[in-house]
């Protein structure tokens with residue numbers, strides 16, 4: 262990847278080094294002009310640009326306490342118009358029977374599940390599957406039904422053999438939770454929980470000051486996953502087997518710390534309110550922490566509340582309307598792109614092929630005989646990279662690109678923005694296939 266060298270050596274730094282006032286203040290300062298430069302505009306033509314969250318958990322999952330109201334309010338605040346739920350399924354099928362669906366507070370919800378074998382499924386009620394089945398078995402059972410299946414956590418499928426599966430519709434090309442894990446996020450949090458109270462207080466105050474930047478500080482480009490995605494699409498060309506790329510918010514609202522005074526000591530609780538450690542009251546000077554009587558909350562912070570995780574990244578579906586039917590049509594056609602919305606609202610972004618037979622959107626197919634011309638336009642100056650079969654073919658600096666196509670292949674586009682001296686991905690489109 263040519264641009265990789267231009268990206269700051271974020272991966273080399275520990276998360277704790279990123280969660281400093283200096284780093285987060287710089288990130289905020291650098292992101293501001295990017296956000297201000299964007300000129301979000303409604304799409305013209307047949308499709309609306311519908312910001313959609315495709316991987317989210319509520320209290321129906323064992324590892325979240327989130328409510329429908331919290332999710333809907335957060336989605337609304339973030340400009341997210343639809344949320345496709347992916348609850349951890351249990352044999353009692355609560356994820357289905359009580360699953361969030363339909364209009365809740367002006368946001369469209371769709372029921373779905375995330376299997377521990379690394380599969381997201383929607384519309385899977387027509388197939389007979391159970392939560393403990395392998396991805397292979399579930400995919401076999403979904404075959405021929407209306408079921409929609411996406412590979413979750415592709416970073417865990419590192420061997421080629423892991424991908425030798427019955428047909429699936431697509432895969433996550435960015436997963437927030439995976440990105441947090443590759444920074445040893447849990448270890449960082451544990452050290453935070455067991456750290457000395459003054460350092461913890463300082464860190465929590467910094468996180469509170471920069472909630473959005475502290476969340477975005479987890480970012481590392483998921484290059485291995487993107488390469489896998491490109492390979493699947495290039496190798497699938499002959500059989501017309503396509504893999505649609507989506508972003509996974511993997512929103513749980515379950516990462517945090519609360520410090521509560523007990524009778525004789527102090528409890529350190531995690532984001533699900535479970536006590537993870539205890540420490541002596543004497544370590545908490547009342548001057549800084551206030552009242553130490555039983556039940557007093559000395560410190561509390563949630564790192565990943567829904568408003569932050571839903572506003573960070575999303576999948577933009579180009580759909581006729583915000584209905585379940587139209588959104589699935591867009592998703593299954595690959596008429597979709599991933600955007601890190603926290604950087605800037607990408608609305609109005611366009612990547613299409615102009616052909617003798619009319620325009621072809623992302624996810625679509627055309628032929629060389631149609632004399633296709635790829636056109637891309639972002640709503641602000643940014644770096645556009647056109648990739649063919651996973652290799653950079655062209656790069657322009659101004660946010661607008663036109664490229665006549667002379668070779669068959671899988672063409673996708675990335676938009677990168679400048680944060681200070683560095684470049685960071687903003688948009689990943691689904692490919693246009695030229696035969």
Ligand SMILES: [Zn+2]
Nearest residue numbers: 316347375511
């Ligand atoms: Zn999940």
